[in-house]
Amino acid sequence: MKKYLAITLGLLALTLAMVAAVQAADVTRMEAGLTGSGAQGKGTWRLLDTGTPRMSVEVSDLQIAGLAAGDQMTVSACGSISTITLVEVLPGIIGGDLNLDSRLGDIVPTCQAGDPVTVTGGGVTLSGAFVQDE
Numbered sequence: 001m002k003k004y005l006a007i008t009l010g011l012l013a014l015t016l017a018m019v020a021a022v023q024a025a026d027v028t029r030m031e032a033g034l035t036g037s038g039a040q041g042k043g044t045w046r047l048l049d050t051g052t053p054r055m056s057v058e059v060s061d062l063q064i065a066g067l068a069a070g071d072q073m074t075v076s077a078c079g080s081i082s083t084i085t086l087v088e089v090l091p092g093i094i095g096g097d098l099n100l101d102s103r104l105g106d107i108v109p110t111c112q113a114g115d116p117v118t119v120t121g122g123g124v125t126l127s128g129a130f131v132q133d134e
Contacts, residue, residue, distance in 0.1 A: 025049055032077075032117040032128035038064040041126045043077060043117040052101075053108040057117060060095035062086060065124040067094055073121030078130075080109035084119065 027049045034041030034057075041059035048054070057075050069088045074081060075098050084096040100106040113132040118125065
């Protein structure tokens with residue numbers, strides 16, 4: 001009987017943990033497809049239901065444009081400017097990412113649908129605009 005009680009309590013704890021994880025869901029989510037110079041990328045801005053904003057910008061296939069690991073690119077989004085240092089993501093594939101999370105103390109800009117996202121460096125420009133997910 002004690003064994004079944006322990007299993008039941010364990011399942012209850014797991015269920016409560018899953019409910020807590022679901023409660024921190026996105027209230028607002030926007031994405032921006034980034035294109036240019038044969039490379040590609042994506043920007044994502046999210047506002048969690050806790051009021052916590054997060055933003056990420058990823059770029060890849062930059063070896064096509066002649067960029068290399070260690071090169072830096074400038075990210076301009078929603079009135080904020082940051083940098084990405086490129087790395088070799090896979091053999092022969094150059095890319096990088098920027099991740100901002102206010103839960104970690106990062107300053108995350110406030111974005112709106114239509115705000116531009118631009119990544120520039122080494123003569124390469126990738127650009128797009130945030131579109132709200134439905």
